[in-house]
Amino acid sequence: MTAEQLTPVRLEGQAKQIIDTGRTRLLVTAAVFAAAFFAVSVRLAEVTLISEAEEPRITQAAPVTKVQTTRADIRDRNGLLLATNLTTASLYANPRVIINPDDAAAKLARVLPDVSEAALAQKLKSDRGFVWIKRHLTPRQQYAVNRLGIPGVDFQRDERRIYPAGPLAAHVIGMTDIDNKGLAGVERYFDEEVRSRSEALYLSIDSRVQHIATSELQRAMTAFKAIGAAGLVLDVHTGEIIAMVSLPSFDPNDPGSAPVDVRFNRPVLGVYEMGSTFKIFTTAMALDSGVTSMTGGYDASHPIQISRFTIRDYHGKNRWLTVPEIFIYSSNIGSARMALDVGGPAQKAFLGKLGMLQAVPVELSEVGAPLVPQVWRDINTMTIGFGHGLAVSPLHLAAGVAAIVNGGIYRNPTLLRRDSATPPEGRRVISAKTSREMRRLMLQVVESGTGKMARADGYLIGGKTGTAEKTAGHHYRQKALLSSFIGAFPMNDPRYLVLAMLDEPHGNKETMNYATGGWVAAPIIANIVKRSAPILGVAPIDERAPDIRRDMLVQVDYREGARASR
Amino acid sequence: MIRRSAVFWTVLLIAVATGLYVLKNRVHDLEDRLQRLNREIIAEQEAIHVLKAEWAYLNQPARLDDLARRHLGLVPESAKQVIDLADLPRPGEVTTVVDAPAKSPKKPTEAIKPPAARPPIPVAQRGVQR
Numbered sequence: 248m249t250a251e252q253l254t255p256v257r258l259e260g261q262a263k264q265i266i267d268t269g270r271t272r273l274l275v276t277a278a279v280f281a282a283a284f285f286a287v288s289v290r291l292a293e294v295t296l297i298s299e300a301e302e303p304r305i306t307q308a309a310p311v312t313k314v315q316t317t318r319a320d321i322r323d324r325n326g327l328l329l330a331t332n333l334t335t336a337s338l339y340a341n342p343r344v345i346i347n348p349d350d351a352a353a354k355l356a357r358v359l360p361d362v363s364e365a366a367l368a369q370k371l372k373s374d375r376g377f378v379w380i381k382r383h384l385t386p387r388q389q390y391a392v393n394r395l396g397i398p399g400v401d402f403q404r405d406e407r408r409i410y411p412a413g414p415l416a417a418h419v420i421g422m423t424d425i426d427n428k429g430l431a432g433v434e435r436y437f438d439e440e441v442r443s444r445s446e447a448l449y450l451s452i453d454s455r456v457q458h459i460a461t462s463e464l465q466r467a468m469t470a471f472k473a474i475g476a477a478g479l480v481l482d483v484h485t486g487e488i489i490a491m492v493s494l495p496s497f498d499p500n501d502p503g504s505a506p507v508d509v510r511f512n513r514p515v516l517g518v519y520e521m522g523s524t525f526k527i528f529t530t531a532m533a534l535d536s537g538v539t540s541m542t543g544g545y546d547a548s549h550p551i552q553i554s555r556f557t558i559r560d561y562h563g564k565n566r567w568l569t570v571p572e573i574f575i576y577s578s579n580i581g582s583a584r585m586a587l588d589v590g591g592p593a594q595k596a597f598l599g600k601l602g603m604l605q606a607v608p609v610e611l612s613e614v615g616a617p618l619v620p621q622v623w624r625d626i627n628t629m630t631i632g633f634g635h636g637l638a639v640s641p642l643h644l645a646a647g648v649a650a651i652v653n654g655g656i657y658r659n660p661t662l663l664r665r666d667s668a669t670p671p672e673g674r675r676v677i678s679a680k681t682s683r684e685m686r687r688l689m690l691q692v693v694e695s696g697t698g699k700m701a702r703a704d705g706y707l708i709g710g711k712t713g714t715a716e717k718t719a720g721h722h723y724r725q726k727a728l729l730s731s732f733i734g735a736f737p738m739n740d741p742r743y744l745v746l747a748m749l750d751e752p753h754g755n756k757e758t759m760n761y762a763t764g765g766w767v768a769a770p771i772i773a774n775i776v777k778r779s780a781p782i783l784g785v786a787p788i789d790e791r792a793p794d795i796r797r798d799m800l801v802q803v804d805y806r807e808g809a810r811a812s813r
Numbered sequence: 814m815i816r817r818s819a820v821f822w823t824v825l826l827i828a829v830a831t832g833l834y835v836l837k838n839r840v841h842d843l844e845d846r847l848q849r850l851n852r853e854i855i856a857e858q859e860a861i862h863v864l865k866a867e868w869a870y871l872n873q874p875a876r877l878d879d880l881a882r883r884h885l886g887l888v889p890e891s892a893k894q895v896i897d898l899a900d901l902p903r904p905g906e907v908t909t910v911v912d913a914p915a916k917s918p919k920k921p922t923e924a925i926k927p928p929a930a931r932p933p934i935p936v937a938q939r940g941v942q943r
Contacts, residue, residue, distance in 0.1 A: 328869035397918035458874030705892025730900055778889040787892035 263320070317406055317427055320447035321420060321434075324487075326665045329412050329420050330434065332427070336389045337405035338380040340371060344399030348372045355380060356440075358391035367407045382425055383407045408434075414496040416457050418512040419450070419611070419662060420486075422499040430502075431510065433662060435612040449664040451487035456480055456779045460490040463774045464747060468494055471752035471767050477513035477641050479746040480779070483649040483735060486658035486673075487663045488609070488644075489743065489783070491642075510696050514645075515607065518615040518638040522715030523577045523697075523764070524733050525634030530574050530688065531651050532597045533585045535681040542802065543590075544569040547580040553626050558583050558633075561714070561763075571801050574688045575696035577712065579633040586632025591623045594631065599645040600676045602656060603639050610662045615640045634715060640681045641731070645746045648733050652689065652709075652741040655682040674689070687801045690738040692771075701734055701769035703777045705787025707795070709741075710734025710772065712764035717751070727751050732768035739795050742785055747771040 315517035316332035323329055338359075345351055348371035356364035359381055370378045383405060384392070392400065421432020425532035429438035433450065441448060464476040493513040497505030500633045511517065513715050547568045551558040560578050573581030586594055598604055606616045618638035630636035642660060650657035656673035665671065677685075683785045689709030692698040697712045710733050717727040735741040752767045754760035761767075780787070788795065881887040 327872065328865060329868075331862070331866050333863060333866060409866055411866050412868075412873055413875075415873060415875065455874050458878065462875070462878070544931050701893070705895075777891065780892075781890055781895065786897070 268318055296539075304698075304792055307369055312379050317442060317564060318408060318423070319441045319444045321441070322447045322449050323416075323452045323457075323490075324449060325453065325455075326447075326449070327412070327454045329416065329450065329454070330408060330410050332406045333409050335383040335405050335407045335566070336383045336402040338384055338392060339391075339399065339403055340378055340380055340400045342371050342373050342375055342378060342399070345371050346398065353399065354395050354397060355392065357398070358395065359384075359388060397777075410499045412454060413500065414498045415454060415461065416491065417499045418493040418510070418514075419452060419491050420499060421612075422502045431610060431613065432512070436610050451482075451489065451662050451664050452491070453489050453782070455782050457490040457492065459778045459782075460745075460747075460775050461494070461496070463771050463778070464492055464494055464749075467747070467749060467752075467767060471749060471755060471758075471762060473749040473752040473767075474588045475513060475750035477517065477746075477748045477750075477776070478525065479514050479641055479645045479744075480775070481645050481649050481660060481744040481746075482667070483653040483741050483744050484658075485667055485670045486646065486649065486660045487665050487667075488642075488660055488662050491662075512611070512613060513748075514638065514641040514746075515609060515611055516615045517614045518617055518640050519729055519748075520635045520638050520715045520718065521641075521644050521731060522634040522713035522729065523579075524644055524711050524713035524731055525631065525637075526574060526577060526582045526686065527651055527689070527711050527733070528598065528601065528603075529582050529586050529589075529594075529632045531677050531681055531685050532594060533570070533589050534684055535677040536589055536597075538588045539570055539585065541570055541684055545573060545581045545584040547573065547578045547584075549580075551580055551629070556626065556630075558629065558642075569802075571688055571691060574711075575691050576691075577697050578636050582633040583629035586628050587625060591625065591628040594628055595623050597676075598637070598678065599629075600674065601650060602659075603637065603643055603647060607640060607642050607646060608659050609642060617643060634713060641746055641748055645744055648735070648746075649712075649744045650676050651682060651685050651691045652735045652738075652744065653705055654679050686735075686738050686741065687799050689735065691801050693734070697763075697765040698732060698734070698769045700765060701732055701772045701775040705790065706776050706780055706785065707737040707739060707788060708734045708772060708776055708801075709736070709738035710745075710769075712769060714763040714765075728762050730762055730764040730766075730768045732764050732772050734769075734772045734776075736780070737785065737788055739788070739798055743783060745772050745775050747775070785806060 274735070318330075318332050320328060320332075321330040338355075341349075342348065345396075349368050352364050352368035352371055356362055356367060362381055367380065370380070377495075379399070383390075384402075389402065392402075406427060408427055410417070410420060410422070412420075412550070417432075419432055421434040421436075422430050423434050424430050429435035429441070433448075434441065437448060450798070455457065460478040460480055464478045467473070476494040478490065480490040481488055491512075491514050495509050497509050502510070534541070539545075544567055547560060548565050551562075558579050560576075560580050564572070564576060564578070568576070568578055568581050570581075570585070572578070573585065589597075593713045595604070603617060604619050606614045620636055627636050646657070646660045649660075650673070655675055655677040656677045658671055658673035686709060689711060690707065691709075692707050692711055693701050698710055701708050701710055713729075713731040713733070715729045715731075717729055729748065729750060730752050731746065733744070733746045735744045747768045749762075749767055749771075752762045754762040754766065757765040
């Protein structure tokens with residue numbers, strides 16, 4: 248209607264041109280806007296309908312975080328927990344916020360009995376932003392502090408290292424400080440490792456055998472009033488340390504309560520002149536090098552005078568002795584002559600192969616370096632032949648004897664669980680034949696020699712006694728003995744090695760006042776073996792079985808023929 | 814025409830907005846619940862951890878040794894109490910017929926081998942075979 252009323256205006260010339268220009272401009276602008284809106288809608292459709300955009304289509308449950316501890320657990324070979332971290336709360340304060348320090352200190356001291364009120368008030372008055380009041384509160388204490396409702400006092404989640412097994416294997420596991428840093432033992436050696444890993448560290452220790460060894464040693468230590476004791480149980484084929492005992496022991500949950508010398512780990516850190524147990528090495532060396540044989544012998548009729556020393560026999564027979572006799576009756580004279588026969592350099596090389604001349608590479612931060620003579624003279628060769636003049640740790644001795652009885656392969660002892668099916672590469676130190684001969688000799692020591700008290704029916708224990716006089720300065724103290732026994736079982740095919748050592752035992756009525764290795768240490772071995780063999784899976788055998796008798800036969804007696812052969 | 818479509822779009826808008834709001838709320842609730850459950854799981858795990866430590870504490874060999882001695886009257890077993898399975902008579906076997914043969918030598922590794930692993934040997938021949 249309006250269109251009809253309007254008369255089209257015809258514009259001519261300049262006016263028409265201006266309007267055309269305006270129209271074109273409008274058209275262009277509209278097109279630009281249309282394009283822009285189109286782009287926006289396309290993007291909108293893309294974002295909302297087509298693409299997955301930022302949010303995932305399938306929602307995922309938030310992952311459940313595991314309990315994170317700053318140190319991994321330590322477990323024994325069967326998985327029994329030996330060390331773990333528990334969450335605790337630690338109490339701290341911000342002294343700048345505390346309104347009445349004296350009142351707060353008095354209240355806190357009432358619920359926290361081991362915090363001194365005066366010292367706490369001093370702390371709370373200081374011009375600092377953070378002070379610890381007490382680390383590792385018990386849940387009850389935490390509740391009590393919460394009830395006090397003191398402003399400026401708060402809790403922080405903390406962790407504390409707990410040793411559920413208490414003093415059992417305390418020297419092996421070691422301990423940590425309040426900030427969970429490893430201070431001793433495995434905790435220190437594997438500090439980095441334990442901090443970084445999430446799964447538990449498995450030790451080679453068997454808690455049950457560890458307990459048996461500890462209790463037997465403790466009993467002997469009490470009975471013979473010894474000042475200390477050490478014990479080791481080793482798997483002779485893998486080198487795994489099944490038990491390592493050092494007495495007196497301490498509770499790693501409360502290390503401060505034990506004097507420092509109690510924390511001394513005797514089997515590894517202590518170096519001792521081991522005495523007659525070293526004759527195992529002398530005899531093995533002499534047999535293996537071929538200078539003598541099982542039928543050979545040496546003159547032990549007179550004590551040896553060399554420089555200012557006299558070498559005597561404790562169980563003197565005062566005659567020519569065969570090699571088995573020297574070993575079984577533990578003749579110092581015979582062993583000294585045997586060592587001299589092999590010679591100093593060969594002896595040094597042999598003991599070096601057995602690892603006796605450097606620290607044992609075991610997974611502990613504290614290991615004792617052996618005391619090796621600087622010059623290896625004939626006198627050293629002779630005394631070392633029967634275990635004096637070279638001080639080694641009990642672990643040295645155990646690892647060496649394990650190599651002698653296991654067929655002649657030395658393997659580094661370890662505190663970590665190994666796969667028994669694939670024992671690690673070792674190094675051969677003696678021939679398999681010499682190893683067999685040494686087994687027979689060690690069995691004879693228990694059957695008819697100095698170690699009769701180590702006998703345990705069915706387990707065929709063999710070993711060697713050792714009694715050394717402790718040194719004080721430059722001379723030996725006659726009354727201060729170091730009595731030990733090292734044995735392995737079953738001797739026809741040894742699987743485990745057991746060592747027991749008593750420091751300064753005193754004989755009692757039962758031992759007729761003897762405090763030698765054969766009297767005080769050998770019975771410990773018998774008891775440990777009897778109790779732990781079923782746990783270790785060693786079945787008892789019939790010792791009188793003919794083939795075992797035949798395998799283990801030794802011609803001990805002195806015969807004219809033996810003398811003639813030398 | 815225009816009014817009708819406007820009403821339609823307004824209603825749709827309100828419906829969608831309400832739906833979205835309800836959905837978002839529900840997701841929020843679920844997330845809260847998830848978080849709470851996760852916290853509970855961690856709390857339970859920590860409790861389990863503490864209980865495991867306590868279990869290890871209560872299983873100290875020294876403690877078990879003491880308890881077994883006091884309450885059960887148990888003592889360590891002796892070698893005489895251990896016998897090879899192969900030395901036991903099998904069911905249905907007449908054992909009294911054979912004279913006890915000289916005790917056979919056996920390796921400790923064979924000690925736990927079940928007798929079923931061996932081929933059955935007639936009773937009368939046993940003494941000869943061994």
